[in-house]
Structure formats: structure tokens, C-alpha cells
Amino acid sequence: MTPQGSGMDHLVLLAFVIIGCLFVPLTVTASHLLGRAKRDERKLDTYECGSEPVGPPWVQLRVGYYVYALLFVVFDIETVFLYPWAVAFNRLGVFIVVEMTIFIAILGAGLAYAWREGALRWR
């Protein structure tokens, strides 16, 4: 292991850490000191992109969304792998075909399980 960079690099890092630590307290204190403390009801309300919030924030979402999101991520990742595979397909030969088949088969088994457990049915 050779130490890389000079002492200057570390000074920059130190300055970054110090400024980073001071930034938030300074800005919050500054706005507290400079700003006028006029708190009306609208200002203390929950920030909701300018529109008035409706109903309680603790609404329950259907658990079905969660399962769908999970399955979606699985196949999203699969596509991420499939694109470079398709691009390099010609140069890599039979081995890569077998490998990708195994990969898709494993994901397929997961989908088959989810299907059998009824996760794909919207109830």
C-alpha cells in the first residue's frame, strides 16, 4: 500500500469536512437571526408542494403494491444485465448463452413461485 496524493490533498479534505460541519448550523442560525419570526397557521402547515394537505398522513397502502414493486425491481435488474449481454453476444460464444440462460431460469423460478403463491392476483 503506497500512500497516494500529497499533504495538500488531505488539507482540502479537512477544509471540506470543517465547512461541511459548519454549513448547516450557520445557515440555520443566520435565517433564525435575520428572518422575521411571523408564524401563522399556513406557515406551520405540512409542506405539500404548495397545495393544502388533505386527510391524515398515515394512510395505509395496499400490500399488493409492495409485491409488484419487488417483482418489478427483479426484472428491471434483469434488463440491466441483458442489454450489455446482447451487445457483446457475438464475441462471447456459447458459454455466455448458457450463463444467461441459467440467470434467467433462476429469476423465472422466483416468478413461478410468486405466481403459485398468488402474488400476481390483484385482490
Place this chain on the structure above:
Amino acid sequence: MSGLERLIPEGILIAGAIAVLLSGGARPSPRAGVGLGAAVAALSAIAALVVGTGEPLFSGALVFDDMAVTVRTAIGALSAVYLLWLSAQEPGPERRREAAVFVLLATLGGMLMASARELITLFIALELGTMPAYVLMGYRREDSRGLEGALKYFLLSMTTSLVMLYGMSLLYAASGSTAYDAIGVADPGLLGVFAVLFVFVGLLAKMSAAPFHYWAPDAYAGAPAVSVAFVSTVPKVAGTVAFVRLAAVLMPSVPELGVVFAVASLASIVLGNLAAYPQSDVRRLMAYSGVAHAGYMLLALAAATPAGYAAAVYYTLAYAVPSMAVMLVAAEEGTAVDDLAGLAARRPRHAWMMVAFLLSLIGIPPLVGFFGKLYVFLAAVDAGLVWLVVVAVLASVASAGYYFRLVRSMFFADAPEREAARPGALAGIALALCLTATLLAGAFAGELLGVLGLTF
């Protein structure tokens, strides 16, 4: 591509996990699924032994030396015994078949951990070994205490993973490589020292060594004993190998690590053995006993000799088998120490097997625990850590007290009238296999250590 046959055990585990997941019809029998899982794990253990040693794969990311073969076989066999036991239990409300799948996947991660000699490979193997553990800790979904334990385990384990990953990234920055052969060089510099410390703080926390042990008792006490039996043993064996491999590479470049390990060892042995005394829950008691045993393992590492590294791996194997067996009996009988009351009258054979497991954990000859401790102490004395060994021996003697509380409860406490647990015969066979290993592994201690020591 030649050489891939060395990954046959891992292939068997993947294919087997999928087969168990998809086994049966629309209403599959959990028992058959778990039994299939046991067969898969046993097959992978046999495959690991048959395939044997060989050249490294993937530019040295996975090695297949004697230690890898020994530990992969041991992990496969332990998982097989565990699943055999699980297959004989009365089906509960939880999903047993899926549990078997996760056990197989954790075993897969453990096997890869035992072979990994590259940082990214190690990290992925480690996560593959612990992710299923999160699920196993919380798979009784209707039990809110179990979920709390699982969440604690998940958050703390993730935090330690991230600390370790940060250390790995610094290690890469300092050395320009993630291969073990390149990360340990003569002059590490300040960055290198910090990198190494981060990596080992993460690993120490994963091994539940003091002062990073605080998560273990709470997480274990919240989780079902069935899961704790697996999670607190099999991944720990694999983790020790990863720990030992990294330490063997990095200790020459950062000699201060020896002091870190010695301090952590002392703290773990003293704190673990003392804190186990007042516990009334077998899971908490075994969690603190696990802290103490992590301490003995670290004592061997602090020696920083090939004999010490081999002794550390042998020690975790010697700890894992009886510890898993004790937790399995607790899972059948109930998790409070008082639940064991009258076990000697209800199930005398189980009570006597428990005595053997507990004696091995104390370190009484001729059981495997004695030889584990013996070789750890020998390695440490050779390295000049005499005072540490004196404390460790005294603490081992003191540990007899809380292990014997379990014995007293089984043999001498007044038992309330209750139905004896009636798992299938296979559960008894699984425990008998653990007993055989506990009795016989000590007899082959010399050979095993010789094989393990060949790696260094």
C-alpha cells in the same frame, strides 16, 4: 471452461434451493420440502469433499485450498443436520419450506465465504450468507417480538456491513486492488491503517465480539429459537474463515491488529462469560456464550501464526456443533432455562446428550471443545500471550457455572407436569449426529488442524 467443476457444491445448492422452492403441488407438504433440503445440503457437502482442492478460479477470487474444502464440507454437513432436525418437527404456523430454501441459500453464501480471497467476492458472499438470516430471524410473522428481533438484527447487521464496505473501499484506495495478494503490502500508511480498522470493526461486530456484541442477545432473544440455532452457528463458521483469511493477509502489514484482537478477545471472554450468568433465557445465555467463544477464536488470531489461524477455524467448528445442538433442544423444549426442568425425567437420552454438549462448550476432555481450547491456548502461549491465556483459562472454569445451571435445571429442578415434546425420530438422529461429531472430532483434532494449517 475448465475448473468450473470445483463449483459443483454451490451449483447443487442453487439448483436444490429452487427445487425445494417449487417442490410439491398447490398445497405442498412442508416436511417433504425440508427433507429434500436436507438431502440437497448433504449432497453439496459430499460434493465439496469429492471435488477437493484445486487451482483458484476467476483470477484468484475463489480459492479451493484445504481450508476451503474442510469448511465447505463442514458447513454443508451442519446445514444438512439442521434441516434433518427441522424436517421432523411438528409443522407450525410459519412457512417451513421457505425456511429450508433460505437455509440452503445461507449455506451457499457460507461456502463462497470460505473460498473468497477477493474483497468484492467476500462482501457479496457475506451478504448472501446474512440476507437469508434476516428472513429466518423474522419468519414468524404473527409474533411481534420476533419481528422486533429481526428488525434489530437487520439494522445492526446492515450498519456493520456498511462500516466494513467503507473500510474495503479505503483499502482499495490505499492499495489499488481488491485481491488479497495485493492489499497487504509493507507500508500501509495512515489511510491503510484506518481501512484495515474499519474492515475488522465490521467483522468483529458480525462475529458478535465485545465491545461490538450488544446486538446479539437482544436479536437472538426476539427471534424463534429454531432460527437462532442456525443463524448463530453456520454463518459464524464461514465468517471465521473470512476473518482468518483477511487477518493472515493484513496482520503482517498492520501489526497493531494483534493488539486490537487481543483487547477484543480479553473483553469478549470476560464479558461474555460473566454476562451469561444472570440470564434466564437460553437464547440470551447462548448469545453471551457466543460472545465468549468469539473471544477464544480471537485469542488464536492474536497469536498471528499459522498454527493460530488453523486453531481459530478449528475452534469455531468445535463451538458450532454443540452450540447448535443445545439451541435445537431448547427449540423443542422451550426457551426459558426453567423450561428445561425435568428434561432428565421426560427425555433422559436428550438430557444426557445435552450434558455432553454443555461439557464440550466448557472444554472438558475428551470432547471436541477441549481440543479446540487446547490448540487455541497452545498457539497463544507460543506467541507469548501467556497472561491472556491465564485469564482465558480462568474464564473457562468460570463458564462451567452457567452451563451447569442448565444441567441443574434438567436433572434437579422440580418440573411442572407437562406434555413431552414429540418430534419425529429424525430429530433425535440429527442430535445424535451432533453428538457423534462432538465426541469424535476431538479424536481427529491433530489431523484436522494439520489440514487446516496447510493453507498458510
